[in-house]
Amino acid sequence: MAKRKDGKETRRKLLDTACEVFAEKGFQAAKVTEICRRAGVNVAAVSYYFGDKESLYTSAWRQTVEDFLSSDIPPPEDLPPEERLFITIRSIIRKILSIDTDKGYFRRLEMMEMANPTGLVDNAWKELIGPRQQKLLKIIRDIMGPAASENAVRLCGMSIINQCRGYILMQKNRLAFLESEELTPEKADQIIEHISRFSIAGIKGVCNS
């Protein structure tokens, strides 16, 4: 192999490392110096390949989300809405808890972005994540029936998303409702099962009143 690679190699290495460091520390706390040191490239490579730190961050975020969503299979339309909700929740939780493929970068990036919004990823967020929300709302609407107000549907959507999203922070969660910090697949299944039953009952509970 030559000393000068084909260019894509260095860029990819840099981007991967950026995902890692940004996920660990967030945008501001992550230093380009450290990213480049870890990636084994020169500091100027950031400028060369991405222009500046912000663009590197945006690129890292996009790549992370795309990896995150790439394995996402929507539930079949002909199943009853309760089962579709279960599948959706399972998919979300598995991703959040990194049961499947990714390295949990998305979860941590999202956490960082929630705490210290940079505003750099809003466009990508709407584009990539927005449609998923609409699908969830449709499932809820199917469960609640046509009589449900749009506001009620949205509130149920918040309840479900927020239940799931709470586990984003779980690892560092001092609340420690769960006994052990360690996350086993069995524990993940328990969580999935719980949120699904809790939420279906909750949705129906807010209908009858």
Added chain:
Amino acid sequence: MAKRKDGKETRRKLLDTACEVFAEKGFQAAKVTEICRRAGVNVAAVSYYFGDKESLYTSAWRQTVEDFLSSDIPPPEDLPPEERLFITIRSIIRKILSIDTDKGYFRRLEMMEMANPTGLVDNAWKELIGPRQQKLLKIIRDIMGPAASENAVRLCGMSIINQCRGYILMQKNRLAFLESEELTPEKADQIIEHISRFSIAGIKGVCNS
């Protein structure tokens, strides 16, 4: 009023402003320069009164927690657990949405600490906050009945806390399930009502199975 600055005045102003800025930006992103500018005091005052930025942070955290807990009135023990849960949720949401007295500093600080743990406040946390969790779990246990497993109780606790916590960052929330960004007291009451009904139904839902 005399104009003499008795020293406590400056210190208090600095500490209050520190709570504000740390809650807005987190430990790292908050700049002592800005804190002092906003407080109208000299930069050197941080060193003079608190030693360094970390000590200022710890002090700000303590004061915030104390303020937070001082206004927290636990629900009467003789009410039915559903009503106690409602009161608890109302209290949490009102604090989060800053409907009542405090300025939401605690929740913001907590979120920041979760995302970028400084490790500076762990001791105070366990000591001061832990007992509140137990009270919530007890209410849930009362609703679920003695047959419920401890694990199930904790999962319900997570569901409730996470539903509430989701509104911490609602203003900057890209999820935007709620139509309007503006938060009126009426909307807050809707949210309280919703989470309560959703959760009570949810709790009962996970029992029967």
Added chain:
Amino acid sequence: MAKRKDGKETRRKLLDTACEVFAEKGFQAAKVTEICRRAGVNVAAVSYYFGDKESLYTSAWRQTVEDFLSSDIPPPEDLPPEERLFITIRSIIRKILSIDTDKGYFRRLEMMEMANPTGLVDNAWKELIGPRQQKLLKIIRDIMGPAASENAVRLCGMSIINQCRGYILMQKNRLAFLESEELTPEKADQIIEHISRFSIAGIKGVCNS
């Protein structure tokens, strides 16, 4: 003397050195590192006292111009316009050639700004230099008489100013119309005399046609 001065001392030193270095090299080529090294202060002092390099430049420019103009005495109004023109030209040339007080900073700053305009000094320029131009135009108008068009007056103004301004660049002037590079007071008087006579004849020359 204490190690920490009274603050004005350091600032003044920094500003004086900035005038010197900016006059030598122009805005871009001057490095704050060098300015601070020469001034014997820390690099951060620029930020502390002036905010950034641009503000330091503007301040240096202002100080230089104020020094430059401070010794400027306008000619008495009751003299014949030809004599007033002579006095004005003498004043300009003496300043440009640093016969009197200053260290030639203005001349060199102006040269730099002509070659590489930063646009940072335009406001100060209009404010401080503009009125002088109007006085010159009035003198020319008095010589030309009421029949002269405003355009003709302005063109004569350009001719005079440009003749003088050409000597800004004289030191490094490869044109070398003047035999020696060395500038004696006698040579300066020759130049003053020449420009005055040349210009008065020129003004009258463009009237009769």
Added chain:
Amino acid sequence: MAKRKDGKETRRKLLDTACEVFAEKGFQAAKVTEICRRAGVNVAAVSYYFGDKESLYTSAWRQTVEDFLSSDIPPPEDLPPEERLFITIRSIIRKILSIDTDKGYFRRLEMMEMANPTGLVDNAWKELIGPRQQKLLKIIRDIMGPAASENAVRLCGMSIINQCRGYILMQKNRLAFLESEELTPEKADQIIEHISRFSIAGIKGVCNS
């Protein structure tokens, strides 16, 4: 036309663009990155064709001077000196204001070099430009007559050259003696006419005294 790049094409494009950018910004402020971007060639082309930035600059300077001189037609010797002066001034002003062929690169480069001497072009200057000055001085001498001192001739030369040279930066000229920033051919003719009359009168003015 064939698309084959025969090497000379790229080099020529690069050199032309270098003239343009160096004339706009001077040696230091001109960035090789920008030159290459504008020329549509790779950054490494500078190194490849010219070695380094300094050599590129020297080459650009030489080409500019050659272009400049190639279009310069000296006035016929048998005309009266006043008419020869007029033609010379017209030629200078037209070049400066880019009325004719060239793009004013030479004058801009010259100004830049005067303000921030690189010392890279001194040899070429003396060799190529010096003789033109002598021609102007001869015309002046012819007008003044044999009684005129050499010093007086040179001072008149300065007056004329400086009047012309003032218009080099007229577009960015804060003096703004001219009402409009816009430069029309008519305005250029006015300037030429003015300088000629002003100068001929001026020359004769300094003789009679």
Added chain:
DNA sequence: AATGAATGAGCCTTCATTCAT
């Protein structure tokens, strides 16, 4: 008790240049 002054360390970025192909 309180503060203005000053600083050192470090960060992001720019840029001319070099290297391997």
Added chain:
DNA sequence: GATGAATGAAGGCTCATTCAT
């Protein structure tokens, strides 16, 4: 012959901290 890739050096600026009063 020509270029994409990569880099070292340096620049301007920020910021928490310290010093002398």
